[in-house]
Amino acid sequence: MDLKALSASLNLSMTTVSRALNGYSDVSEKTRQRVIEAARTLGYQPNSVARNLALGRANAIGIVYPLEAGDVADPRFLEVVSGITEGLAPANIDLLIASASHKGELDSYDRMIHSRRVDGFIVARTLVQDERIDYLRQAGVPFLAYGRTAKSDDYPWFDFDNEAGSVLAVERLVRLGHRHIAYIHASLHYNFAHQRHAGYLRGMHDAGIAPQTDWLLQAGLARCSGYAAMEQLLARPVLPTAVIVDNNLAGVGAVQALIDRGIVMGRDISVIVYDGIPPDTLLMGRQITSIIQPTQQRTGERMATLIQQVIANAMPLSELQMLCQPELLPGDTDGPCPRH
DNA sequence: AAACTGATCTGGCAGCACAT
């Protein structure tokens, strides 16, 4: 059932039927209702290819994601994706996730742009130096970055104050009497990791504590990397009394490593995990002290609004750069320093 | 003025006539 057949069955022109379905005011309400009813009973669905052709829009937003085993399992990201989807749905805009190899990522952007499959992009997990951002800016394609880069004053983004979040974590531990605070972090090429790392250093500096390089460990964005990093940390000659992990994936592994060794969190060692432990892991019963960002679902919905505004091009850039503050969610994995 | 419509446009591509 296409527009032509639908209009023929109603004895109306294609123009009137199209305008009736698309909310134009110069169609009588009676006709509109008749058209809507017929479209429903006859199962009319606009042909998206023809629609894109006529409108010059795809009604779709793309996320190109270099999917790796660990990424697929990042529940926080999937929660954001779910929120974006919800936020775009009322406008009948689809979210297309394109899987790309790390090498071929820019090619994927290129294809999606030139085949006009999407109206804009959301660029996730930004890097400090991010060629995707440079590429999209140069190509003049609408996009919203989920996270900033080293230089982020001239494009739209949504982000959390990562540095402030780490400062919150350090301050809490310092108040509990800790001075030996280790830090497990993702690769500092990731912008979030870079900023959280800077926040850790600032928090330590403000407390008058010199961070020990022995207790600064890099782990991959995966549970097993977090597990291995915690094992490494526990093999040091002098143990820290507290650990901050800068992401939830490594956080799950780090916490599991402590449980496996019978180390009691909150008593023997204090642990704070950035983004907490997602509810789908086997550790879900535990109250992990966390730096949290307002629900990921809500984050996604905000991003959906932002990317639509970017595409509509009706907002000054300053309105399209949104920085939200993280919060500390107390749990039972931190406590007074045992060496006091 | 309100309600409706024919003609035209969108980008890519197949099919065709004609030229080399």
Add this chain to the structure above:
DNA sequence: ATGTGCTGCCAGATCAGTTT
């Protein structure tokens, strides 16, 4: 045989009208 250029098609949206 291969290349070139033109036409029409797809299914909608919309301009510039016409009819009621």
